[in-house]
Amino acid sequence: MFDLRAxxxxxxxxxxxxxxxxxxxxxxxxxxGKAGREAFSFVPVDIGDQMGFFKKRNLKVxxxxxxxxxxxxxxxxxxxxxxxxGSGPGMAFTVKGAPVKAVAAFAxxxxxxxxxxxxxxPLKSExxxxxxxxxxxxxxxxxxxxxxxxxxxxxxxxxxxxxxxIGENAARVAAVKSNSIDGGVVDIASALLYAxxxxxxxxxxxxxxxxxxxxxxxxxTDKAMAQKPEAIRAFIDGWFETxxxxxxxxxxxxxxxxxxxxxxxxxxxxxxxxLMPMFADDGRFNPKALDVLARSFVxxxxxxIEPDMGKLYTEALLPx
Numbered sequence: 001m002f003d004l005r006a007x008x009x010x011x012x013x014x015x016x017x018x019x020x021x022x023x024x025x026x027x028x029x030x031x032x033g034k035a036g037r038e039a040f041s042f043v044p045v046d047i048g049d050q051m052g053f054f055k056k057r058n059l060k061v062x063x064x065x066x067x068x069x070x071x072x073x074x075x076x077x078x079x080x081x082x083x084x085x086g087s088g089p090g091m092a093f094t095v096k097g098a099p100v101k102a103v104a105a106f107a108x109x110x111x112x113x114x115x116x117x118x119x120x121x122p123l124k125s126e127x128x129x130x131x132x133x134x135x136x137x138x139x140x141x142x143x144x145x146x147x148x149x150x151x152x153x154x155x156x157x158x159x160x161x162x163x164x165x166i167g168e169n170a171a172r173v174a175a176v177k178s179n180s181i182d183g184g185v186v187d188i189a190s191a192l193l194y195a196x197x198x199x200x201x202x203x204x205x206x207x208x209x210x211x212x213x214x215x216x217x218x219x220x221t222d223k224a225m226a227q228k229p230e231a232i233r234a235f236i237d238g239w240f241e242t243x244x245x246x247x248x249x250x251x252x253x254x255x256x257x258x259x260x261x262x263x264x265x266x267x268x269x270x271x272x273x274x275l276m277p278m279f280a281d282d283g284r285f286n287p288k289a290l291d292v293l294a295r296s297f298v299x300x301x302x303x304x305i306e307p308d309m310g311k312l313y314t315e316a317l318l319p320x
Contacts, residue, residue: 027060028231033084035072037065038261039187040271041112041216042085044279046260047253048242057234073098073219082224083235088214088293089142091312092302099222102313104236104283106243107216111278113146114191115204116176117183126150126204129161135172135184138165140300142215143185148299149209158299176200188274192267212288215278220317229317236283237319243279246272283318 034042045063048054054061064081066072069090075081077098084100091102115134117123123132129150136143144163151160164181166172172184173194183203186194194200218239220232246253250272258268290313294306 027055027058028228028234029060029062030054030231030235031062031064031080031082032235033072033075033081034063034065035069035084035086035090036067038189038263039112040189040257040261040268040275041107043257043260044239044242044246045085047246047256048238050256051242051245051252053238053241053245054235057238059231059234059238061235069093073100076100076219076221079221079223082221082228083232084219086217086219087142088217088289089145089296089300089302090219091217091293091309092297092307094312095297095303095307100219101222101225102217102285103220103225103232103315103317104218104239104280105214105216105285105289105313106218106239106280106283107214107278108280108286108289109207109211109213109278110142110146110209110215111205111207111275112188112215113143113185113206114188114202115147115183115185115206116173116191116194116200117203118176118179119199119201121182121201121203123182123203126209127154129183130154130156131160131162132182133162133164135166135175135181136163137167137169137172137185139163140302141165142296145296145300146206146209147185149206150204153209173200189261189263189267189271192270192274210292212286212292214286214289214293217313218283225314225317233317233319236317240281240283240319243281246279247276284315285313 049061069086072084072086073093134147147161147163148158169186169190172186175181176184191202254269254272258265290309294309297303
């Protein structure tokens with residue numbers, strides 16, 4: 001006789017045995033781009049990945065590095081990335097048609113930049129920079145804008161400090177060493193190394209020059225926000241868990257940062273001390289900082305007029 005109960009038991013056993021494979025949820029792939037491999041500003045994504053903060057949110061993170069905001073935005077436009085870690089000034093790309101929005105403001109004052117001069121330079125403070133020539137990464141860059149703000153702050157007006165675009169940090173330091181320029185704006189790692197060598201010193205930091213600022217923001221493509229908003233939200237949540245971890249666990253954070261940046265732990269620790277205060281805890285956009293960014297677009301001739309900043313970002317995907 002056909003045993004209906006036995007059939008049910010066998011069917012249930014087959015279902016239970018097959019359950020792990022059937023119910024296993026595939027991880028969401030998030031392709032993340034960094035505007036520079038060696039910058040401490042973007043190291044949190046590597047730390048979060050290694051510490052499993054994204055994996056526990058069912059995310060698989062694929063990390064790529066690019067040489068600056070322009071390359072990063074090109075990759076997003078080509079649908080090669082879902083999220084990018086770039087600069088606040090990079091929000092101007094959205095005005096120019098880039099299919100992206102800023103989804104989190106993750107770093108405030110531009111603590112990662114310093115103005116260096118030769119150790120024996122007669123320049124002692126920013127008040128001595130009128131008429132001097134300062135090397136920056138490029139014309140229209142955030143480094144140029146920061147130099148311009150010193151001139152404005154001192155009451156000299158835009159253009160009072162001459163700027164020359166030189167390129168990479170190493171090239172700017174070399175130009176300072178050769179005395180072909182009076183000083184150079186470089187990242188904090190290059191500035192600390194130059195000062196530690198005994199050849200140079202840090203003349204100026206920019207925290208007070210641009211206290212209301214979003215030096216770094218996180219972008220997401222329109223496509224990613226439409227197709228996998230929960231994955232984007234989970235990534236942002238994992239990022240801010242990483243920031244909390246970094247604040248509480250300096251030694252482990254420095255260990256991973258040194259490996260990612262290709263530097264020694266002492267320098268990584270010094271950079272950690274300098275830059276951790278710039279990281280935001282919640283990703284909210286500061287209206288005053290947005291106003292400053294809008295003005296910077298015009299001052300740098302990136303855009304002809306100040307844009308409606310409300311159209312360039314969203315807070316809808318931030319952790320609740």
